[in-house]
Amino acid sequence: MEMIMRFVIFLAVFVCPVVPLISTPYSPDFHFSILEEQPIGTYVGRIQGTACPTNKIYSLFPASTPFAINQNGGITTTQLLDREKSSIYRLMVQEKCGGTTVYFTVYISILDVNDNAPIFFKSHDETLLSVNSPVGTIVYTSIAYDVDTGVNSQIQYSLQQLDPPLFAINPYTGMITLSAPMNADFRSRTLTIIATDGGIPPLSNKMTLQIHITVP
Numbered sequence: 001m002e003m004i005m006r007f008v009i010f011l012a013v014f015v016c017p018v019v020p021l022i023s024t025p026y027s028p029d030f031h032f033s034i035l036e037e038q039p040i041g042t043y044v045g046r047i048q049g050t051a052c053p054t055n056k057i058y059s060l061f062p063a064s065t066p067f068a069i070n071q072n073g074g075i076t077t078t079q080l081l082d083r084e085k086s087s088i089y090r091l092m093v094q095e096k097c098g099g100t101t102v103y104f105t106v107y108i109s110i111l112d113v114n115d116n117a118p119i120f121f122k123s124h125d126e127t128l129l130s131v132n133s134p135v136g137t138i139v140y141t142s143i144a145y146d147v148d149t150g151v152n153s154q155i156q157y158s159l160q161q162l163d164p165p166l167f168a169i170n171p172y173t174g175m176i177t178l179s180a181p182m183n184a185d186f187r188s189r190t191l192t193i194i195a196t197d198g199g200i201p202p203l204s205n206k207m208t209l210q211i212h213i214t215v216p
């Protein structure tokens with residue numbers, strides 16, 4: 001008998017679905033997206049509620065979000081949006097008409113604009129290189145990052161070349177190598193390294209590298 005009672009309790013607690021005591025009004029999710037940095041007042045999307053066709057009153061929560069809702073259910077921006085600070089917002093919209101109140105969950109995704117140039121970890125650096133180094137010697141690896149996303153954050157590296165070119169850079173890794181033999185007269189050289197992102201239009205940044213050529 002005790003085993004049967006335990007089995008009944010198990011079914012009640014772990015197997016049977018929980019049935020809410022109070023049913024809630026139908027409240028589907030809405031998903032909108034908007035590019036960052038659009039002018040204040042840009043239209044985001046419209047709630048199409050189900051409570052009743054006319055005389056609706058909309059409210060948006062929390063009130064601190066950078067969005068507003070009009071009485072047609074249209075959501076607009078109230079601030080410039082920065083995807084690099086917040087890439088998605090979750091809002092609650094309350095729709096009232098007559099004695100009925102419905103709540104909707106609204107997700108607004110902020111899409112990327114290429115508004116950030118790559119940034120080098122160091123704007124200037126120095127390194128040593130023996131004058132006897134063979135061609136192909138790794139001289140330095142430059143590293144930059146970009147806080148945008150997708151192609152807007154994909155970086156390619158290049159050099160403002162010396163004349164004649166003495167160094168080469170891997171566009172994807174930023175690794176700089178010696179590309180021509182040096183002679184004993186070679187002394188310190190300064191390279192300008194450029195990081196350019198894949199945005200349209202692209203943005204870029206520079207750093208300088210002082211290469212001290214040493215003679216044994």
Ligand SMILES: [Ca+2]
Pocket residue numbers: 036083084112113114115116147148149
């Ligand atoms: Ca961006």
Ligand SMILES: [Ca+2]
Pocket residue numbers: 114115116117118146147148152153197199203
């Ligand atoms: Ca960028």
